[in-house]
Amino acid sequence: MSEEIIRVEELGKSFGEHQVLRKIDFSVNKGDIICILGSSGSGKSTMLRCINQLETQSCGKIFFHGSELGKKQKEINEYRSKVGMVFQSFNLFNNMTVLKNCMEGTQKVLHLPKKEAFERAIENLKAVGMAPFINAYPSQLSGGQKQRVAIARGLCMQPEVLLFDEPTSALDPEMVGDVLNVMKELAKKDLTMLIVTHEMDFARDVSNRVLFMDKGYIVEDAPPQKFFSAPEHPRAKEFLSRFIAG
Numbered sequence: 001m002s003e004e005i006i007r008v009e010e011l012g013k014s015f016g017e018h019q020v021l022r023k024i025d026f027s028v029n030k031g032d033i034i035c036i037l038g039s040s041g042s043g044k045s046t047m048l049r050c051i052n053q054l055e056t057q058s059c060g061k062i063f064f065h066g067s068e069l070g071k072k073q074k075e076i077n078e079y080r081s082k083v084g085m086v087f088q089s090f091n092l093f094n095n096m097t098v099l100k101n102c103m104e105g106t107q108k109v110l111h112l113p114k115k116e117a118f119e120r121a122i123e124n125l126k127a128v129g130m131a132p133f134i135n136a137y138p139s140q141l142s143g144g145q146k147q148r149v150a151i152a153r154g155l156c157m158q159p160e161v162l163l164f165d166e167p168t169s170a171l172d173p174e175m176v177g178d179v180l181n182v183m184k185e186l187a188k189k190d191l192t193m194l195i196v197t198h199e200m201d202f203a204r205d206v207s208n209r210v211l212f213m214d215k216g217y218i219v220e221d222a223p224p225q226k227f228f229s230a231p232e233h234p235r236a237k238e239f240l241s242r243f244i245a246g
């Protein structure tokens with residue numbers, strides 16, 4: 001059995017009276033590529049945000065390598081440097097060049113010397129095809145380029161797990177393929193990833209597991225071959241038939 005990195009137990013999240021996540025249980029093993037599917041409002045982003053501790057869960061526990069996450073900000077920051085996140089809207093620092101965006105975290109959080117931070121930034125920018133743009137500012141880039149920089153920035157931290165929340169949803173259609181190709185390459189390199197996406201072909205071809213969410217529950221947790229050919233839950237069937245119908 002492969003090594004467990006994250007385990008989520010009985011996780012719940014409410015905003016006021018509104019219960020958004022209910023009894024979420026699953027674990028992430030090293031090398032997993034997990035795609036999280038589900039209709040709008042089913043709780044996908046909230047689940048990722050809880051896993052990354054951008055939101056604090058209302059109940060339940062999260063374990064990292066078998067230890068429950070601490071509540072102190074220092075512990076959370078350390079955990080976050082190992083469990084990174086890539087957002088739909090890129091969240092780059094707009095006042096910094098591409099290079100600076102990729103050096104900021106490694107210098108400020110990991111305390112890497114400048115030379116090492118620079119080398120790591122260049123290496124990861126090369127990997128996503130953005131090395132020629134090191135001196136550009138985010139406003140000078142297309143959406144697809146921004147997202148590739150955001151992925152490089154995430155990789156610079158050498159995370160154990162990278163979370164993606166709809167990384168291609170804000171992109172023009174012609175940019176989507178570039179970003180998905182970068183993610184496919186990462187999957188081959190054994191990076192552990194949790195990806196909220198509506199890209200069904202990507203989920204089917206690249207993931208080793210699909211979680212399908214409905215109304216705050218994970219109602220199906222299956223390998224992609226099984227999920228896409230014979231989904232069990234009625235909501236999963238309906239969701240897929242909508243995609244197939246286009």
Ligand SMILES: Nc1ncnc2c1ncn2[C@@H]1O[C@H](COP(=O)(O)OP(=O)(O)OP(=O)(O)O)[C@@H](O)[C@H]1O
Binds near residue numbers: 039041045047
């Ligand atoms: N900060 C918040 N305060 C109050 N309600 C919230 C907050 N964040 C999310 N919600 C609610 O939680 C529910 C789940 O939202 P979430 O963004 O996790 O869904 P999602 O599956 O990511 O949807 P989408 O596919 O549209 O991104 C929604 O009803 C949303 O309105």
Ligand SMILES: [Mg+2]
Binds near residue numbers: 044045046165
């Ligand atoms: Mg969302």
